[in-house]
Amino acid sequence: xxxxxxxxxxRYIIDGVEQDFRTDGRAAEDYRHVELESRxxxxxxxxxxxxxxxxxxxxxxxxxxxxxxxxxxxxxxLVITADCSAVASPKFVGKGSEALENDLTNILSFIYHSTxxxxxxxxxxxxxxxxxxxxxxxxxxxxxxxLFDVASIALKAALHNTTLPKVRVSGEGIEMExxxxxxxYHVWKLDVSNWPICITLYxxxxxxxVDPSEEEVACSEGYVHVGVLPSGDVSSMEKSGAGNIDPTxxxxxxxxxxxxxxxxxxxxxxxxxxxxxxxxx
Amino acid sequence: KAVVSxxxxxxxxxxxxxTEVGVMIxxxxxxxxxxxxxxxxxxxxxxxxxxxxxxxxxxxxxATTLALINAGIPLKDYVCACAATVFQDSxxxxxxxxxxxxxxPLFMLAVMPQTESIVQLQLDHRLxxxxxxxxxxxxxQGCRDIxxxxxxxxxxxxxxxxxxxxxxxxV
Numbered sequence: 001x002x003x004x005x006x007x008x009x010x011r012y013i014i015d016g017v018e019q020d021f022r023t024d025g026r027a028a029e030d031y032r033h034v035e036l037e038s039r040x041x042x043x044x045x046x047x048x049x050x051x052x053x054x055x056x057x058x059x060x061x062x063x064x065x066x067x068x069x070x071x072x073x074x075x076x077x078l079v080i081t082a083d084c085s086a087v088a089s090p091k092f093v094g095k096g097s098e099a100l101e102n103d104l105t106n107i108l109s110f111i112y113h114s115t116x117x118x119x120x121x122x123x124x125x126x127x128x129x130x131x132x133x134x135x136x137x138x139x140x141x142x143x144x145x146x147l148f149d150v151a152s153i154a155l156k157a158a159l160h161n162t163t164l165p166k167v168r169v170s171g172e173g174i175e176m177e178x179x180x181x182x183x184x185y186h187v188w189k190l191d192v193s194n195w196p197i198c199i200t201l202y203x204x205x206x207x208x209x210v211d212p213s214e215e216e217v218a219c220s221e222g223y224v225h226v227g228v229l230p231s232g233d234v235s236s237m238e239k240s241g242a243g244n245i246d247p248t249x250x251x252x253x254x255x256x257x258x259x260x261x262x263x264x265x266x267x268x269x270x271x272x273x274x275x276x277x278x279x280x281x
Numbered sequence: 282k283a284v285v286s287x288x289x290x291x292x293x294x295x296x297x298x299x300t301e302v303g304v305m306i307x308x309x310x311x312x313x314x315x316x317x318x319x320x321x322x323x324x325x326x327x328x329x330x331x332x333x334x335x336x337x338x339x340x341x342x343x344a345t346t347l348a349l350i351n352a353g354i355p356l357k358d359y360v361c362a363c364a365a366t367v368f369q370d371s372x373x374x375x376x377x378x379x380x381x382x383x384x385x386p387l388f389m390l391a392v393m394p395q396t397e398s399i400v401q402l403q404l405d406h407r408l409x410x411x412x413x414x415x416x417x418x419x420x421x422q423g424c425r426d427i428x429x430x431x432x433x434x435x436x437x438x439x440x441x442x443x444x445x446x447x448x449x450x451x452v
Contacts, residue, residue, distance in 0.1 A: 041332045058331060086327040093327070141329070 005218055013219045014205035022216070028209040029260055034153065036268075038161045038275055045134075046162025050154035053213060054144025059136065059154040061162050065125065065180065066133040076123020076131040080108045082138045082151070089143060107148055107238065108138065108155070111198045111227040114235050119191055125167050125178055132164060145214040148225060152198035153268065159195060160272045163187035192272075196227040196235045197264055199257040203245055208253050210260055224253050228261025230269070302338055303328075309342060309391050309401050315355045324354060335377035336364045342391050342401075343427060350435055359431055360400055362391040363423035367412045372419045386412075390420040394428040397421060 005013075016022045026032070032053035041047035046061040069077065082104035084097035091097070112118065123132040136158070138151050165181045166188055181187075201208045202220040212220060222243025227236035234254065239245060245253070306326060314324065326348070328341045339362035346360045365374045366385045373380065381387060386408035391401035408416065443450045 043332055043334060060332075085329045087329045090325060090327075093325075139329075139331070 005215060009215070010219050013216055017204040017209045017216070018207045020207075022209065024213070026211075028207060029256055031149075031211045031260070031264070032213075036153070036157055036271065038157050038272075045164060046158045046160070048154045048157035048161070050150050050157065052144075052146060052150045052153075052211070054142055055146060055150045056140070056142040057147070057150045057154045058139040058141055059151070059158040060139070061158050062135045062137075063132050063162070063164050064135065065130055065167075065178075068124070068127075068129055068131045073128040074124050075120035077133040078112055078118070078120065078136065079133060080112060080136045080138065080155075081105060082108060082140070084140045084143065087142075088140050103240075104138070104140075104147060104151065107225055107240070108151055108198070110238060111152065111196060111225065111236050112155070114196075114227075119194060122190060126169060130178065134159075134162070143214070145217045146200065146211045148198045148200045149211065152196070153264070156192060156195055156197060156268060157272060159190055160192045161189075161275075163189055193269075194229060194231075196229050197261055197268075199226050199228055199261045199264070200224070201226065201253040201257050203243060203249070203253075208249065208256070210256070224250065224257070226254055226257035226261065228258055228265070230262070230265040232258055232262050234258060302341065305338065305401060305403075306341060306345060309360055310345060310349070312400050313346075313356050313358065313360045313393065314349065315357060318355055333378065335379075335381045336375055338362065338389055338403075339364050339375075339391075343431065347431060347434060351438065358393040358395045359428050360391055361394055361424040361427040361431065362389065362401070363420050363427060364389045365416055365420045365423065367408065367416060370412075372412075372416050374419065374423045386416075388416050388420060390417070390424060392421055392424040394425055 013023060017028060020027050022028070024032075035051040037049045039047060040049045040058070041060050044060040045063045047059060049056070049058050051057075066077065068074075082101050084092045084101055084104075086093045086097075092100075123134070125131055136155060138155070140147060140151075164187060165183075166186050167181070168179045169177070170179070171177045199210060200223050201210055202212045202217065202223040204212070204216060204220045209216065220241070220243075222239065222241040222245055224245065225236075225238045225240065226234055229235050234257075237254070239250075306328065310326065326345055328345065330337050330341070342360055342362035346356070349356055363374060364376055365372055365388045366376050366380065366383075367373070367388075368380075368383070368385055376387075384406060387403075387405040388408060389401070389403040390399060392399055439450055
C-alpha cells in the first residue's frame with residue numbers, strides 16, 4: 001500500500017514514534033479505538049466485524065464435516081482465507097490484491113496453526129475418520145494500517161460466538177455412525193480461552209510501535225508478528241518486511257507485544273462475556 | 282466477488298457468473314448515469330456481497346443506485362430492481378435462497394420508476410406465457426415500492442447534509 005509522503009512528513013512521523021508521541025497523540029504502545037460487533041452474518045456458524053481506526057474487517061466462520069488428516073487423526077482443521085475487497089481500494093481489483101492476500105493468509109494461518117496451543121482436539125468427531133473443519137473467511141472492507149491485529153481480534157470474537165451442531169456418534173468399531181443434529185438450538189460452542197491474538201510491532205526509525213496508521217506503516221522498516229496467548233505466553237513469532245531488527249530491540253518488542261497482548265485479551269474477554277449475557281445462545 | 286455467502290466457503294475468484302453480473306450492472310448504469318457530464322473520465326463501481334441469501338443482483342443494483350447518489354453522480358432516474366417467481370399460480374416477490382433453489386422461474390427486473398421503463402430483464406428457467414403479464418405487473422409494483430424506500434433514504438441524507446450548512450430543504 002504505497003502512500004505518498006514527503007521527506008519532511010516521514011521525518012516527522014519517525015521523530016514522533018521515537019519520542020513516544022505520535023502524530024495522533026498516541027504513545028508507541030497505544031491502540032486506536034476498537035469497535036467490535038458479533039454475529040453480523042446469520043448464515044454463518046460464527047461471525048464478527050471489527051473496526052480499528054480506518055481498518056475494517058469482516059470475519060465469517062463456516063463449519064463442515066470432513067475427513068481427518070492422515071498425519072493428525074485426532075484433531076480438527078482450521079482453514080483461514082483472507083480477501084481484500086475491491087471496495088477497500090481500486091488497487092485490489094482482480095489480481096491486484098493477490099500479494100497482500102497471500103501475505104495475510106500465510107501470517108494468520110501461521111499464528112493459528114499451533115496444535116499445542118489451539119484446542120483443535122475439540123473439533124474431532126470420530127478419531128481417525130471425521131472431524132470439523134472451520135473455514136474462516138477474513139474480508140478486509142477497508143484498509144487503514146495494522147491489518148493483522150484487527151483480523152485476529154475479529155477472528156477471536158467470531159470463534160467465541162461460533163456454534164457447531166451436536167453430533168451423535170453411535171455404533172462400535174468399523175460401523176460407527178454419526179448423526180449431525182438438525183435442530184438449530186442443539187449446538188455447542190468452542191472454548192476460546194486459549195486462542196492467541198496477533199500483535200504486530202512495526203520498527204519505525206530507531207524505535208517501534210504497535211497499531212500504526214497507514215502513513216506510519218509506509219515509514220516502517222520491518223515488523224514482527226507475535227502470537228500472544230491470554231496467559232502471556234508467546235505461541236508464535238515471525239519477522240516480516242524489509243529491514244533489519246537489532247536483537248536487543250527484538251526482545252523489547254516481544255516484551256511490549258506480550259504486555260499489549262495480555263491487555264487486549266483481558267478487555268476483549270470482558271466484552272465477550274458481557275455479550276454472552278445479552279444473547280440467549 | 283462474494284467471499285462470505287450462503288453455501289460456499291473459502292475463496293471465490295472472479296468466475297463467469299460474477300463477471301456476467303458485473304457486465305449487467307455496467308449496462309444498467311450506462312443507461313441511467315448522465316455520462317455526458319463526465320467526458321474523458323471513468324466511473325468505477327465496486328460491489329461486495331457480504332452475505333448472500335437470494336436476490337443478490339437486485340440488491341446490488343439498488344445499492345449501486347444509492348451509492349451513486351451518495352457520490353453525487355447525476356442520474357436520469359433511480360434504478361430499482363426486484364426479483365420474482367411464480368409458485369402455484371401466485372407471484373412471489375423478493376425470493377430468498379431457499380425459494381430460489383426450488384428451481385421455479387426466476388424473473389428479475391430493473392426499472393426506472395418515473396417513466397416505468399425497463400432497464401434490465403432476466404429470466405431463468407421456464408415461465409409459462411400465461412403468467413408473464415401478471416409477473417411483469419407485480420414486479421414493476423415491487424420496484425415502485427423499493428423506489429419509495431430509496432427515496433426516503435436520499436431525503437434523509439439531504440436533510441442531514443443541509444443541516445451542516447444550516448439549510449432546511451423542503452423534502
